[in-house]
Amino acid sequence: MKRTRSALIAIAAAAALAVTGCSSQTAGTPAAGDAAEKASFTDVSIIVPADPGGGWDQTGRAIAKVLTDDGIVTTAPVTNVGGAGGTIGLAQLRNEKDPATLMVNGLVMVGAIETNASQVRLEDTTPIARLTDEALVVVVPADSEYDTLEALVEDIVDKGQEITVTGGSAGGADHILAGLLLEAAGLEGAEITEKLNYTPNAGGGEAVSLIIGGKVDAGISGIGEFQQHIEKGTMRALAVSGAEPAAQLPDVPTITDAGYDVVLTNWRGVIAPGGISDAERAELERIVAEMHDSDAWQSELETKGWADAFLTGDELDAFIEQNISDVTGTLENIGLI
Template sequence: MAGFLKRWIVGSLAVVWLALGGGQAAGAADFPTKPVEMTVLFGGTANTIAQVLSKLMTDKLGEPVVPVSRPGGGGAVGYAFVQGSRPDGYNIVWNSNSINTSYHTGKIPFDYSAFEPIAQVSKETPALAVPADKNWKTLGDMAKAVKAMKGTLKVGISGKGSFTHLTSAALFDAMGIGDKVRYISYGDGKAPIELLGGRIDAAIQWPGQFESYAAAGKLKVLAVTGKERVNLLPDVPTATEQGFDIDITMWRGLAAPKGTPANVIKTLQDAAKAATESPEFKSAAEKLGFTPAYLDAQAFGQEIAKDDTFYKKLLGSLSMTN
């Protein structure tokens, strides 16, 4: 009887231990044992980088990292899915500054603190392009022409409250033409086609979308919005060089639901680091026009928090907060 009672108590304690997360901890120790799903929020360059990153992380982890497209709401759809997932490392998000802008424009009810940062992977600097037949060589030329227009400047964006919308609004306000702009949303990755078709007059997107069209003389890229020029478009000056105080870039990285075990985060972080530092990733960066920019989980978390303060203030100044 005593032996039975002892076995019953031990068994009961084991059940309680599992219920309190002991089973998850044991599973975390040998993570991963199955595919990891990477939610991708956007198309275009974001999706292309995600495809490269997932392959290289697969090589490091020994289990597939599967990119799954969940677009919509400027990232809100994908963020909501991952935030509601089990915090075990098997659902992660290919995130960006959009976590800050989506929250402060009311698209999601949670902020960046709903996630565990894994690693920053890359940075991209937006570029402003216009059709080649526009008689504008600089931002100054553009500002002068738009101010003299009777109508409005039609500007393509990825969606209301999106990063391209925010960047466009900040730049055009700095140029003194914010009140002359009408924003038009287009599908992911279609900025050059919309420009060439005459549906819009200008668009801010990633350099990789414009480079081939600019080289062919079909589009003109007037400026980039970061503090430094980009390698893919070395002859294009920054907005700051042209007298407009703008410094906006996009970081991209990985995050997991809050509560994901630290050793799982470390495993994913190390895989992201190996991928970011690989020759294949650096080659992709040169072709697509982004910059490898690895930060570990702690430093990445600090970057996200700093940016959250920046974008809250910027969105407020542009009257775009919820």
């Protein structure tokens, strides 16, 4: 008989981190301590710490498009730096000298920092904004033998490493969800790591190729990354991870409805280099807030099915601190660290 366990981790979106110091300044601005200190950026650079095709890449390019199309900044070039759940990009951000730099981040990075024992942490950067929140979806290839989530999970429990699951980076939202499903099915700690054969990817495009090509038995990712393939019929959706059915996939049951007491949502946001001045942080927050308030950004949210989870300032700092604690505890509970 299937045992379920409550694992509600509605980790609604959030860019990264804790409090940082003030050091670097924009050329031409008054010295630190001057009451009139201000920063003004006409251009920004955007780092996507993942390969093209995934949720972070979609987010970074949507940000760049809205910022430039609406004239909020003149240019916003996007650079992909994939690998290790974003921690390679995070290391690059630490060495970034230009304060007018935004890097996409989110729940995946929080977990990857722990699983990769990263020497650079979110606390070493400057939080700018939490932007979006999104449910995940569990899919199988179109010709898969699995018609229900229960059939898939029970086969993993029975056959272990014979069943392959793919998704984003190790320790990220997709990996956490796979672990939570096995925990809800009655496995614990070491049993989960022993049974779960999870193939991580640096970008969503790689996972899509593995699933459509029948190289794996199942996949997990944000709804936005798999939706078009589900609609085309090259993937079959088994369940979504939100508390309620997803508007984009109204006929797909939630994981809870499928019999497993698990709810998990993924957040995404933007951070900046650590050590930038208060004025520089305020200017980046202004730019991102103007983007958030635009009709173009609201249209992007609707088109991609992202929930609006905008947050900045002290509330963002507190959210990030709590998020790091929650994710670390979850990774320990399901044996991923």
